[in-house]
Structures are given as structure tokens and as C-alpha cells.
Amino acid sequence: MSSKPNGSQSFLYFISILFIIAAPGIYFRLLNDTFLTLVLNTLSVFSLFLLPTVFIRRKLKWYAWFLLPVILVGIVNFACIYHYKMPINDGLITVAINTNKDEFNELASGYWFSFLIIFCIYIGVYLLLLKKVPEQLSYKKSVKVSVFSFLIISIIPFFDDADYDYFRKLRARYYSVFPTSVLYAANSVYAQYQIMDETKTERDQFKFNAKQSNSQKQIYVLVIGESDRRDHWSLYGYHRNTTPKMLQKENLIPFNNMNTAGYLTEFAVPIILTGIDPSNFLQHTKQKSIVSLFKEAGFETYWISNQTDFGHISIHAAESRNRYFFASDENRKTKNINDDSELLLPLNKVMNQPGNKKFIVIKLQGSHYDYAKRYPNNFDVFKPSNKTVPTSANDFKNKEIITNTYDNTVLYTDTILDSIINIINKQNVISSVFYISDHGEDLFDDERRLSQHAAEIPSKYIAPIPFTIWYSNQYKQNATYQIHQLNLNKGKKASSQHLFYTIAEMAEIQFRHFDSTKSLSSKAFIEKPRYIVGGNLKTFNSDSLK
Numbered sequence: 418m419s420s421k422p423n424g425s426q427s428f429l430y431f432i433s434i435l436f437i438i439a440a441p442g443i444y445f446r447l448l449n450d451t452f453l454t455l456v457l458n459t460l461s462v463f464s465l466f467l468l469p470t471v472f473i474r475r476k477l478k479w480y481a482w483f484l485l486p487v488i489l490v491g492i493v494n495f496a497c498i499y500h501y502k503m504p505i506n507d508g509l510i511t512v513a514i515n516t517n518k519d520e521f522n523e524l525a526s527g528y529w530f531s532f533l534i535i536f537c538i539y540i541g542v543y544l545l546l547l548k549k550v551p552e553q554l555s556y557k558k559s560v561k562v563s564v565f566s567f568l569i570i571s572i573i574p575f576f577d578d579a580d581y582d583y584f585r586k587l588r589a590r591y592y593s594v595f596p597t598s599v600l601y602a603a604n605s606v607y608a609q610y611q612i613m614d615e616t617k618t619e620r621d622q623f624k625f626n627a628k629q630s631n632s633q634k635q636i637y638v639l640v641i642g643e644s645d646r647r648d649h650w651s652l653y654g655y656h657r658n659t660t661p662k663m664l665q666k667e668n669l670i671p672f673n674n675m676n677t678a679g680y681l682t683e684f685a686v687p688i689i690l691t692g693i694d695p696s697n698f699l700q701h702t703k704q705k706s707i708v709s710l711f712k713e714a715g716f717e718t719y720w721i722s723n724q725t726d727f728g729h730i731s732i733h734a735a736e737s738r739n740r741y742f743f744a745s746d747e748n749r750k751t752k753n754i755n756d757d758s759e760l761l762l763p764l765n766k767v768m769n770q771p772g773n774k775k776f777i778v779i780k781l782q783g784s785h786y787d788y789a790k791r792y793p794n795n796f797d798v799f800k801p802s803n804k805t806v807p808t809s810a811n812d813f814k815n816k817e818i819i820t821n822t823y824d825n826t827v828l829y830t831d832t833i834l835d836s837i838i839n840i841i842n843k844q845n846v847i848s849s850v851f852y853i854s855d856h857g858e859d860l861f862d863d864e865r866r867l868s869q870h871a872a873e874i875p876s877k878y879i880a881p882i883p884f885t886i887w888y889s890n891q892y893k894q895n896a897t898y899q900i901h902q903l904n905l906n907k908g909k910k911a912s913s914q915h916l917f918y919t920i921a922e923m924a925e926i927q928f929r930h931f932d933s934t935k936s937l938s939s940k941a942f943i944e945k946p947r948y949i950v951g952g953n954l955k956t957f958n959s960d961s962l963k
């Protein structure tokens with residue numbers, strides 16, 4: 418049975434609906450990829466939706482209606498690309514399902530208006546086109562469309578020069594184009610939670626068999642920063658005086674060639690905590706972290722965090738016997754935003770608790786966007802800033818204002834670190850404070866105009882991070898060898914995955930699997946190629962980022 422569309426209706430309008438589904442991807446590829454990728458991706462999206470035409474030729478309008486959910490998710494996808502320069506991926510989904518209401522509002526603030534505009538345009542165009550889609554398509558035409566789509570899908574993998582087999586190339590193509598990319602990402606999040614669930618027994622039974630023979634009083638503190646760029650520290654040569662206190666600090670070793678091994682918080686932090694290889698990221702779910710290493714060695718363990726630690730991070734935070742969370746919904750009932758200085762209160766409390774050996778992890782909110790909310794007014798030194806001139810996060814025209822605001826967060830972190838070190842120093846015991854940022858931050862550094870840290874392909878501004886080790890005089894007397902080695906290695910090519918081994922060796926904790934080639938306090942340390950893992954667990958060589 419064939420049927421002619423009435424006057425103004427045409428199959429072309431249906432194809433136009435597919436065009437608005439493909440549009441965000443086209444926009445993204447224009448920003449990030451080669452022309453060939455753009456063409457192949459676009460063709461693969463069109464062919465996917467046109468493939469079943471022969472089967473639904475009698476219900477074409479219905480089919481167009483069924484595309485509404487795809488259009489709706491497409492709007493969110495477009496907004497993510499527009500604002501975060503990143504399509505929906507597993508990292509964004511994980512953040513979205515774990516972010517509390519206030520954090521969400523903070524992330525979305527300044528975006529609502531443009532989101533509403535995108536939404537209205539999308540839905541408006543969709544409804545207009547829908548009206549013009551014919552009810553049916555002739556058998557002959559629909560066969561042609563389906564066969565042609567099938568042929569296109571079949572030949573696309575031949576244009577892919579990756580070293581995979583045919584079907585893997587085909588899968589990889591559809592993993593990277595909307596809307597199949599969203600299904601892939603959602604499935605990947607589900608699989609990651611599934612793995613954390615399945616590996617629970619293995620993780621629970623995991624043992625380092627760690628020992629420490631020193632019975633003296635000791636405190637080790639690992640401070641994990643947030644979105645803190647090494648090149649914005651005056652300690653590392655930045656032209657602004659952003660780290661005056663760390664510049665003057667005695668017994669402080671700054672490492673000037675440290676790269677992060679993960680550029681999204683939920684990947685970066687577990688690597689710092691477990692020392693696992695970024696290309697084998699999920700391995701961390703099968704084992705415990707540095708928290709348990711210290712616990713086994715006889716330390717009381719503490720986790721003090723100003724972030725919502727979820728998913729991959731939460732399984733290791735849970736290893737701590739004592740936990741203080743500030744950003745949890747519980748705390749937010751009374752307050753919206755917690756200043757990093759509030760972390761000093763529980764730290765002081767911990768100091769007053771009994772116990773000879775303490776290991777403390779402190780997680781800062783540091784330089785996470787919204788920068789203006791990270792520091793009090795008296796730290797508004799670089800001006801004008803977002804404290805007085807609101808801008809949206811991706812407003813590259815206001816790069817200077819946003820950078821000023823960012824620099825104020827670095828200045829504030831300098832003071833927070835100084836306070837933490839002073840609190841520990843006052844104890845007059847063997848102690849050390851390690852500071853490392855989870856990853857860097859994009860600040861409209863070049864013509865790509867990237868901001869924050871979620872771009873699909875990480876930039877060279879994301880990998881380099883500050884890493885400093887402070888030690889007390891009591892530590893110095895005990896460990897001249899380690900300090901000597903740290904100083905010898907401070908310029909070497911290091912990765913955040915080395916932290917685990919470095920801290921273990923500095924605290925003289927012995928355990929099976931200790932690898933001295935990964936310890937910066939060891940003579941055996943070896944420089945190796947460095948990798949960085951990000952969205953959808955893709956890894957990149959962090960020394961060849963552009």
C-alpha cells in the first residue's frame with residue numbers, strides 16, 4: 418500500500434528532525450575534530466534513525482513523535498556541550514546523580530536563561546517540522562531509504578583507521594555519537610556501580626599486610642586540593658603573588674613536574690589514594706586505599722571533606738574510622754556553602770583526641786567553580802572579580818575577571834594550607850603534610866576557549882598540578898635519607914599515582930606490593946610515560962596533551 422503525502426508534507430521534514438538530533442554533535446565536532454569525523458558521525462546518526470524506515474513506513478508520524486525523548490535529552494546534551502565543552506558522558510552522569518540540590522544550583526546558575534532559549538528553539542522547530550511529516554511513506558521509497566542507510570552504516574568502519582576489527586570500529590563510532598553515546602555512558606555508570614558492588618567482598622577482604630615499627634607519636638596529613646593549577650602558584654613562578662605563605666614556608670619541598678593521572682575528580686582522587694594505574698582504573702575497586710594502609714600500620718584514620726564524596730571516592734572514604742563531611746545534605750540544611758576554613762575545626766578536634774599515630778585525609782573545595790564562593794571577602798585581592806561582577810563560567814569575554822576570581826581562590830588555599838601546617842607543627846611530633854591538587858583547570862587559555870575541567874579531550878592545562886611536602890623538624894631528625902631523596906627527585910617527571918608509594922615510604926610503612934620505583938622518596942624512583950584518565954575511562958598520554 419502506498420500513500421501520497423498531502424501538499425505541503427514531505428519526507429524531507431522527517432530528515433530535518435534528524436538534523437536537529439544530530440546538530441549538537443555537529444557543533445561539538447566542529448569545535449574539536451576533523452572534517453572527516455564530523456561527516457562520518459553525522460552520517461552514522463542519520464543512518465541509524467533511517468534504517469527502520471521500511472518497517473515503520475505506515476507509522477512515520479508516530480515514529481517522529483517517538484523521537485521526542487531523544488530531542489529532550491538532546492537539549493541537555495547541547496547545553497552540556499555549550500557550557501562544559503563536553504557531551505553527556507559517564508563523568509557528568511555520575512556528578513548529576515550524586516550532586517545535592519545546592520551544588521546543582523551552583524553549577525547551573527547563570528545557565529538557566531540560555532538553557533530556556535535552547536529549549537524553546539529546539540521544541541519549537543521540532544513541533545513545526547512534525548506537522549509537516551507525512552503519515553506514511555511509499556514502500557518503494559522506504560525500501561530505498563532503509564537499504565541506503567544500511568549501506569552507509571556498513572561502510573563507515575572502513576574509514577576508521579583505528580587498530581580494531583570491523584565490529585569494534587562500528588561500536589566505537591556509535592559510542593561516540595548522540596544519542597547512542599548517552600546510552601553507552603549511562604550503561605557505563607551502571608556498570609561501574611555494579612563493579613563496585615561486585616568487588617565489595619574482594620575489597621573488604623583485601624589486606625596490605627602493612628607494618629610500621631616506629632612507636633613514636635606521629636601525624637601524617639594528606640590534603641587533596643581541587644582544580645588547582647600549578648602555573649597559578651607564585652611558588653612555581655606565577656607573576657602574581659598567589660602563594661605568599663607557601664613561598665616562605667620552611668621545611669617545604671615543592672615538586673615542579675607533577676602531572677595528575679585523572680582529570681575528573683572521581684577518577685583523580687581514587688588514583689591518588691590507591692596508586693593504581695590510570696589505564697587500569699577500575700582495579701582500585703578491588704583493593705583498599707592509603708587509608709587502610711595506615712590503619713593496618715596502627716594509625717587512627719580520619720576523613721575530613723568539604724565535598725560530596727560519592728561513587729569511586731566514597732568506597733575509600735568509608736575506610737576511615739572517623740569521618741566529617743561538610744557538603745552532605747545533612748549539613749546543607751542549615752547552610753549552603755562551607756568555606757574550606759571550616760575544615761580546621763574538626764582538624765583541631767582530631768588533634769585533641771587521644772592516640773599516638775594519626776593519619777588524616779582532608780579534601781578541599783579549593784578552586785572549584787563557582788570561584789567567587791570559595792573565599793571570604795577579605796581575600797578578594799585580584800580585582801575586578803566575580804564577587805562584584807557576576808559572569809557565567811564560560812564567558813570568555815570576561816576571561817580577566819574570571820581569572821582574577823580564580824587567582825583569589827589559589828590565594829585562599831595558600832592560607833588554608835598554611836593554617837593546616839601550623840596546626841600540625843604545633844604538635845611538636847614527627848609529622849608531614851602532603852598537598853596535591855586533583856587536577857588543573859581550563860581558563861580560556863587559547864582559541865579553544867575551554868573553561869573548568871570537563872573537556873572531552875583534556876588540554877595541556879589540566880595535567881600539571883602543584884604537589885608539596887612539608888615536614889616537621891622532628892620528622893627531619895628521623896628521616897634525613899628520605900628528605901635527601903625527595904630533593905633529588907623534585908624535578909622529575911612524576912604522576913599523582915606515585916603519591917601512594919611516596920607517602921608510604923616517608924612514613925616507613927612496609928607492605929607487600931610496595932614498589933620503590935614509584936616512590937619519590939626513594940633512590941630507585943624511575944621516570945615513566947605518564948597517562949591521564951577521563952570521561953568514559955579514556956586514557957591519554959599526559960605529556961602529549963595540546
Ligand SMILES: [Zn+2]
Nearest residue numbers: 643644682855
Ligand atoms: Zn576535581
